[in-house]
Amino acid sequence: MVAPLRDRLPHVATQTIDAIMAEVPAYAEAFAGALGVKIERAVRTALGAFLGLVSRPHGPDPQSPLAPALEAAYALGRGEARSGRSLDALLGAYRVGARVSWHELAAISVATGQPAAIIAHFAELVFAYIDELSAASVAGHADELASSGRDRIRHLEQLTQALLAGQPEHLVVAAAQRADWLPPRTLTAVLVPEHAARTVVNLLDPRTLRQSEAGPDLSVLLVPDADGGSRAAMLGLLRGQAAVAGPARPWLQVKASYDRAVRTRELPELPTGTVVDSEDHLTELVLTADPQALADLRAKVLEPLSAARDISATKLAETLRSWLRHQGRREEVAADLFVHPQTVRYRMTQVRELYGDRLRDPEWITALTIAL
Incomplete structure (x- = not known):
């Protein structure tokens, strides 16, 4: 049964690729570019692995032809995530591929006189196999998102540390690029209790940077463009928190804002349980500077x-x-x-x-x- 199918494998692969390009617009350009060779190879690998599955009815093992196909599907899922795309197009391509390849393989099976029961079982295997490939791609997509998310969080933490340490401009700019973080005009340092940091940061600009352990049970938030009229809005969002806000400074100079916030927090007789604006305490800060x-x-x-x-x-x-x-x-x-x-x-x-x-x-x- 498998030999005629294997002989016609190049034809089935071509028909499958043509159908995917026609019915899944997101892949038309991909097939035309450098990625097309990889995707075509993946299609041929998947079809070849399926034929290997048919010839080994007891199921796959690590050494079976199915393993490379699942690895390729996993890699495709990771590639979609890395490119910033959802899995909609890839899963759509799997559905089209399953339909077209089954149509072609069934026609070959009928032409070679295969019994109806065998062809029906063959159909079950095709769609079960597509489900496995889809699951592998979903896993690859999820793993890549998790990995890239962890990487970005780490890069954002490194950027925050560089800013608060006052590192040279070229190092900070490079850290911002690694974190894929678009610099604002200004940053404002805000000290908040560690337990409230997650709640507060969700209310602020999505580009807000955060570093824990700025002090005992204390976090520092670096809030973008909270100057001018936006400052009052930021302070309003902090209402009810024991927060201390430094002044807005050009983003590369935010260490000065952080230092001011720390000094303000150390002033005696500050109100507790409320937002403290360092701009309201400039006289005390000047008088206690030395x-x-x-x-x-x-x-x-x-x-x-x-x-x-x-x-x-x-x-x-x-x-x-x-x-x-x-x-x-x-x-x-x-x-x-x-x-x-x-x-x-x-x-x-x-x-x-x-x-x-x-x-x-x-x-x-x-x-x-x-x-x-």
């Missing part, structure tokens, strides 16, 4: 008050701070301190005696304002 320098400045500009008693020095410093804030408006200072305006006048007289002309020096006024 704590020792601030301490030295305070010691220098407040040294004249050391001539007063401790309690008096504290009250004089408090009055001087309010006087600077309210630009010398006595009534406002008195209201701020809950004292009589005459008390303010008395204390400021003492302060002037201690500082002399320095209270008329703009540089000293600036230094006192910062220190107090």
Whole structure:
């Protein structure tokens, strides 16, 4: 039974390929290009393996002709995934191939006088075989998607690490290309609790990068183009989370945004359980940029008050701070301190005696304002 079929195998393969090209448009161009030779070879391999299956009715084993056909089908599935295509066209090609090859093989079987029972059994084998090839392609497609997905996740993680480490531009750009990640204009670093990171990242731009372990139970998100009017929208999406947002920076300079967010998170007396915008804390960030320098400045500009008693020095410093804030408006200072305006006048007289002309020096006024 098999010999006549094997003799006509090239003809059946040609008919099958012609039908696939006519009925599955997605493969018309593929057959015409360099991929066509591989697909044609796969068709011939599949048909040859099927004939081997027919001649070995007890089923395939690792050494049988069926194994190469299943491997080829698996590889076709992986190739479709690698090309970014679904399995619709390939499975459609299998259906067309099964129909056409069965038509041709049945005609040969009838012409050679095969009994009806044998031909019917032959049909069962054809379609069972196509099911096996389809299953192998589905497995190949799924494995390739899983593998490429893992590869991309790894590349995105490497890109995030490169950005946060402030690596040279050419290395970061190369990492972005490997990750197939389209750079935005800006990136904004956002610190969020690790347990909330997955939920939050699903609300943001799909290009958002994420790195876990930015701190104890902390993740950092790098959010694309969250500047200008988009910043308010991003902060709104973060509402209800204990998040800290750095400023938007050109994407290659996002390390500066991350560093700002980290410093903001370390500020004392920050509100808890809510979104903290680093842009609302610039004064504190500037004043705490160099704590020792601030301490030295305070010691220098407040040294004249050391001539007063401790309690008096504290009250004089408090009055001087309010006087600077309210630009010398006595009534406002008195209201701020809950004292009589005459008390303010008395204390400021003492302060002037201690500082002399320095209270008329703009540089000293600036230094006192910062220190107090």
